[in-house]
Every structure is written in structure tokens, then in C-alpha cells.
Amino acid sequence: MTVIEGVHADHGATFREVGGRRVVDNYGRPERTHRAVRNVVGVCEFGYGVLVVTGEDRVDYVDNAVSNRVPQADGEGTYALLLDPQGRVETELYVYNAGERLLVFTPPQRAEPLAEEWQGKTFIQDVDIRVATDDFATFGVHGPKATEKIASVLHQAAAPDGALSFDRGELGDAGVSVIRTDNLAGEESYDVVCGAGDGQRVFDTLVNRGLNAVPFGYRTWETLTLEAGSPLFDTEIEGALANDLGLRNALDFEKGCYVGQEVVSRVENQGYPRSRLVGLTVDAVPDPGAAVFAGDEHVGEVTRAVDSPTRGAPLAMAGVDWDAPDEGLTVQVDGASMAAQRHELPFVEGSAVSARLPRYE
Known part of the structure; x- marks a missing residue:
């Protein structure tokens, strides 16, 4: 379920399941909400699955498994795919280097199977993988005024500039990480990540403090992302060949250390998808x-x-x-x-x- 379901219900939310997780569908009048996000800024709680990867070999281990380079520096992230031996997408991942640990964000239904798969393949590497979905709350902030919104409430840090980079700061008295995300709605975008226990306070700050923002649900997210031309995991990405999707931001074609990448490279070299x-x-x-x-x-x-x-x-x-x-x-x-x-x-x-x-x- 969402971390703050009662708060969403107080806003008039209706709910549905996405990837086995209960999320907000809409708060009523989703078309009006859509236009508010397009014109100013909105806030949505996202139902990611989360893995925490620790150990001395954490970066090399995950880097060898996925389609893109895992960053070496604290405060940087990447978007990547996990491919099967035929080059089809098993899952998508956002991997963030958070110093002594990696945070891996997945579709909610993929977190536990992925943790089990990876933990079973560690062999002699110093790597530990655990599911931490219930430890965190994540709120997306999207709209042409998203940067202004973040600047109006974030303390001890500035809104990060680089794509999938993040900085740590405070919203109210809650510690947060603010990620500059990849603009899937076709607007400026950030994810605000906090401890699950701080979710209610952070959501209230994002909606009601500084520059006001409208809360929105997954129905609005789907209309925004389709207008922006963004493929989504559940509808376009899962099970597809990466090359057919045109997701070049998820692929480093110079990598050759995992089976799926070799398949994708061969398809690329043969010409058109x-x-x-x-x-x-x-x-x-x-x-x-x-x-x-x-x-x-x-x-x-x-x-x-x-x-x-x-x-x-x-x-x-x-x-x-x-x-x-x-x-x-x-x-x-x-x-x-x-x-x-x-x-x-x-x-x-x-x-x-x-x-x-x-x-x-």
C-alpha cells in the first residue's frame, strides 16, 4: 500500500493496484489535475520497490548485471535495464550511489524476485542485497514550476542540476534526498525520497508549503507520460527487446560483461530494430x-x-x-x-x- 494512505484518502483519493502495490488512481477531476501539473506543478506518491545493496563489491556486482554504467561517485544515479539471455527486458532499474550503499528502485513487483536472484548469485563477492521497500516514501514533483517548488521548501541543499543526480537536505524537519529525474512527464521533475515515518510531513510540505502544488495520482501520470512519449514498464517495456524500444539512455553499448548486452549489441550492429x-x-x-x-x-x-x-x-x-x-x-x-x-x-x-x-x- 502507499505509505500515507490515510492522508491520500483525506484528499478524496480513490485507489488501485499497480505491480501489486496499492497506489492513488486519482483525487477526482483528473483532467483538471492534469492541466494543473502541465501549467504549474504537482506531487504524486510513487510505489517503487527498493533494494539496498551493500558490501565492498556492490558497484562492480550491479554494474556487471545491468545495461548501463553504475556510477562510482556518491550523489549520482543511472537508468538501466536487466535483460534476459535473448535481450528482452526483465525489469528496469534506477541505481543511485549513496556512498556506502546503492539504492536500487524497481517496479514494485520486481523488488523481491530481483533481490532473491541477485543474492543467490553473489558467490564469493562481498555483496549483500535486501528489500527495503517499506523503509522509504518517494514523491514525484513534476511541472514547469517544479524547480521553483523544490527551491521554496528545501533547506541545507539546492535543487540538483544533473540528470539522475541527487543531494541531501531537509524539508521542514525531515531529512530527504532530492533527485533530479528524467522528465518522463515532459516537464521539469524531481523525486523526493524520505524515511517512511516522515512521509506524511514531507507530503504536506510539498503540497502546502512554499509554492503550492496539486496532488495527483497514477491516472494523471499515465496521461502526462503518454503525451510526453515516455514508454512505461508495465505497458511498453517489460518483455520487449531493448533495441525496439529506442531506450538509448538505458544502454551502454561498450559494455560486454553480461549476456543480454551482447544480444543487444548484435541487434544494433545488424541495422534497424x-x-x-x-x-x-x-x-x-x-x-x-x-x-x-x-x-x-x-x-x-x-x-x-x-x-x-x-x-x-x-x-x-x-x-x-x-x-x-x-x-x-x-x-x-x-x-x-x-x-x-x-x-x-x-x-x-x-x-x-x-x-x-x-x-x-
Whole structure:
């Protein structure tokens, strides 16, 4: 469940499960909340799974397992993938070097299986992995005024500048780490991480102190990230080939020390990926998995779709064959064929560009 479920309920929240964890769906009037985040700033509690990795070999161990370089310096982080031997994504990870430990943020359903897998493969390395999901609360701060929001309430530190870098400070009398994140909503963005026991005070400070911020839930998060062209783990990333996703920010192609990376490198060197993520505009919202056709030929599937509050129209993201045409596409909606137009991602340009915006080179 969320760390501060009672507080969310007092704000009128309704809830749902994401990755086995109870999170806020919305607080009512999600379209209005969406526009408030796009125009000013909003705060959302995220339901990450968290691992703490300690021991002398912690950096080398995790670095050898994932698709990107794990930073050596305290206060730095990276976005990476864990791939299976066929090069498909098993999980995504944010890995932060916090001095004598690494903090690894995962989708909530992946924390315990990953800890068990890694702990079972340590052999003679000095590494210890434990699940610490219940020890922390994490609040995302997103919007064109996100930096101003953080500056108005953070003490003993300044808002960090570098992507996935963080600094330690205080919000009110609670110790926090503030991470400059990767702009998945297409706006300036930060994660504020605190001890679970400080969650209520930190949330109150973020919403009500300094520059006011609107609380928002996962429904708004989904519309924001789709408008920004950001693939998400549960809908686009899990089980896909990394090269097909265009997630170049998650891959260091010079690494060759784990099986999955070799597969990805071979695909890269052979030329184009097999498929790609594209944006579609349609007249009605299709279901996830809806078939995309070019004439009579099946060329892909919708991964997710929303009614966009910013554009006032339905938008969809789809995985389609690399050589699928740009024109003449249709999508199946309620058993009927509906015209779909390709649209360059992102659909909406905000105050920042998502680091996950698919790039194919």
C-alpha cells in the first residue's frame, strides 16, 4: 500500500493496484489535475520497490548485471535495464550511489524476485542485497514550476542540476534526498525520497508549503507520460527487446560483461530494430493490444491510449513493424476499423524533454 494512505484518502483519493502495490488512481477531476501539473506543478506518491545493496563489491556486482554504467561517485544515479539471455527486458532499474550503499528502485513487483536472484548469485563477492521497500516514501514533483517548488521548501541543499543526480537536505524537519529525474512527464521533475515515518510531513510540505502544488495520482501520470512519449514498464517495456524500444539512455553499448548486452549489441550492429514505438492519433480510445493494420496487413499493436486533456483528443502509443508505412494505418476499436494517423513523439512539448523519448539511430 502507499505509505500515507490515510492522508491520500483525506484528499478524496480513490485507489488501485499497480505491480501489486496499492497506489492513488486519482483525487477526482483528473483532467483538471492534469492541466494543473502541465501549467504549474504537482506531487504524486510513487510505489517503487527498493533494494539496498551493500558490501565492498556492490558497484562492480550491479554494474556487471545491468545495461548501463553504475556510477562510482556518491550523489549520482543511472537508468538501466536487466535483460534476459535473448535481450528482452526483465525489469528496469534506477541505481543511485549513496556512498556506502546503492539504492536500487524497481517496479514494485520486481523488488523481491530481483533481490532473491541477485543474492543467490553473489558467490564469493562481498555483496549483500535486501528489500527495503517499506523503509522509504518517494514523491514525484513534476511541472514547469517544479524547480521553483523544490527551491521554496528545501533547506541545507539546492535543487540538483544533473540528470539522475541527487543531494541531501531537509524539508521542514525531515531529512530527504532530492533527485533530479528524467522528465518522463515532459516537464521539469524531481523525486523526493524520505524515511517512511516522515512521509506524511514531507507530503504536506510539498503540497502546502512554499509554492503550492496539486496532488495527483497514477491516472494523471499515465496521461502526462503518454503525451510526453515516455514508454512505461508495465505497458511498453517489460518483455520487449531493448533495441525496439529506442531506450538509448538505458544502454551502454561498450559494455560486454553480461549476456543480454551482447544480444543487444548484435541487434544494433545488424541495422534497424524489428519494430519501433510510434504515436498515433485516433477518433476514439482503443484498448491496449488493439491491432494496427496497414491495409489488410497486421503491422503492430497499441500499447496504451488515453483521452489527452492537453490536446482534447484521443492519443495512442503503438509498437509497429519497422517498415510499416506512415500513412494508411487503421486501428481496431470495438470491432470496427478506425483510421489512425502517425504523430511524431512527443505529442505535447512541455518544459523538458523525456529522457525515454524513443530514439532510433
